[in-house]
Amino acid sequence: MFPIHSDESSKSPEPAGCVQCKSDQSLDFNFVFAFQPIVDLSTRSIFAHEALVRGPNGESAFSVLSQVTDTNRYTFDQACRVNAIRGAAALGMKELLSINFLPSAVYRPEACIRSTFNAAKLYNFPIEQIIFEVTEGEQVLDRPHLVNIFKEYRRFGFRTAIDDFGAGYAGLNLLSEYQPDIIKIDMDLIRNIDTSKPKQAIVHGIVSICDALNVRVLAEGIETKDERDFLRNAGIDLMQGYLFCKPALQAIGVIEPTSWA
Numbered sequence: 001m002f003p004i005h006s007d008e009s010s011k012s013p014e015p016a017g018c019v020q021c022k023s024d025q026s027l028d029f030n031f032v033f034a035f036q037p038i039v040d041l042s043t044r045s046i047f048a049h050e051a052l053v054r055g056p057n058g059e060s061a062f063s064v065l066s067q068v069t070d071t072n073r074y075t076f077d078q079a080c081r082v083n084a085i086r087g088a089a090a091l092g093m094k095e096l097l098s099i100n101f102l103p104s105a106v107y108r109p110e111a112c113i114r115s116t117f118n119a120a121k122l123y124n125f126p127i128e129q130i131i132f133e134v135t136e137g138e139q140v141l142d143r144p145h146l147v148n149i150f151k152e153y154r155r156f157g158f159r160t161a162i163d164d165f166g167a168g169y170a171g172l173n174l175l176s177e178y179q180p181d182i183i184k185i186d187m188d189l190i191r192n193i194d195t196s197k198p199k200q201a202i203v204h205g206i207v208s209i210c211d212a213l214n215v216r217v218l219a220e221g222i223e224t225k226d227e228r229d230f231l232r233n234a235g236i237d238l239m240q241g242y243l244f245c246k247p248a249l250q251a252i253g254v255i256e257p258t259s260w261a
Contacts, residue, residue: 026075027072027075027076027079028072029064029067030055030056031053031054031055031056031064031079031083032053032054032055032056032058032083032087032249032250033051033052033053033054033083033084033087033250034051034052034054034058034247034248034249034250034251035049035050035051035052035087035088035091035093035247035248035250035251035252035253036049036050036052036240036245036246036247036248036253037049037095037240037244037245037252037253037255038050038096038098038218038238038239038240039238039239039240039244039255040237040238041228041232041237041238041239041260042237044260046095046255047095047096047238048095048096048097048098048131049088049093049095049096049097049098049252049253050098050100050133050240051080051084051087051088051097051098051099051100052100052247053065053080053100054247054249058249068102073102073104073105074105074107074112076102076105077101077102077105077106077112078105078112078115080099080100080101081099081101081115081116081119082115082116082118082119084097084099085097085099085116085119085120085123085125085130086119086123087250088125089123089124089125090123091250091251091252092252093125093252095129096129096130096131096159097125097129097130097131098130098131098132098133098161099130099131099132099133100133100134100163101132101133101134103134103142103145103146103149106145106149109148109149109152109153110152113152113153113156116130117156127156127157127158128157128158128159130158130159131158131159131160131161131181131182132150132153132158132159132160132161133160133161133162133163133182133184134146134161134162134163134164143173143174143177144177146174146178147174147177147178150178150180151178159180159181159182160180160181160182161180161181161182161183161184161218162174162175162180162182162183162184163184164184164186165183165184165185165186165206166185166186166188166189166202166206167186167188167189172209175209175213175215179213179214179215180215181215181216182215182216182217182218182238183206183210183215183216183217183218184218184219184220184240185203185206185217185218185219185220186220187220187221187241188221189202189203190203190219190220190221190222190227190231190241191221191223191227192227193227193230193231194224194226194227194229194230195226200230200234203219203231203234203236204234207234207235207236211235216238217235217236217238218236218238218239218240219231219236219238219239219240219241220239220240220241221240221241222239222240222241222242222243222244223241223242223243224243225243225259227241227243228243228259243256243259244256244259245259
């Protein structure tokens, strides 16, 4: 699957991340995952679970991410993939698993994905059940690099998602170059959308564009039934937020029955 060239003289110097890949570097901090359900209103079922990093005792994601540096970024990204898959398998997760990744930690997609394949095989978790999405707040300065990563991951059999659509880098230019399986609308556009005409117009536009491109739309950060009802009437079935279930620390979240109606 990964061709090896015997002509050493023709090789270009390996990126720093490739060197880290071959090292025994380990992280000097610990973390766990909380899993938040993504629901499908059309079937009243759980569609997927997003793996959200937390401190060992449930501390915030910031407490963990603030310890990520240029030196340990690759190791952290790889550990996230392996630990998320291991945790999902241990919980008996049958739905899709959404894993955030750091584009700046992926140097060569075909090489950096090996630990993911190994973990999926070791823990008997189908790769077709994995969604890779760009982590919230990650600054992508090299859009062609991100597009290449996404295309390679799709070729390997993974699903892909663009997070925070409508904020920062995740805009129309990126969507014109690559059409993922799922677009996750930025939660700032979702907040109080039932009373905001500008937000309603923008979301209707996103839904129309994604329908034409055969991309599923997911609304995240839903906290009220009024937000849910507007989005459902706008044609969005995939939703995520506290209205349905808060992230469950090292557990499968249970949907609040009254959140469906």
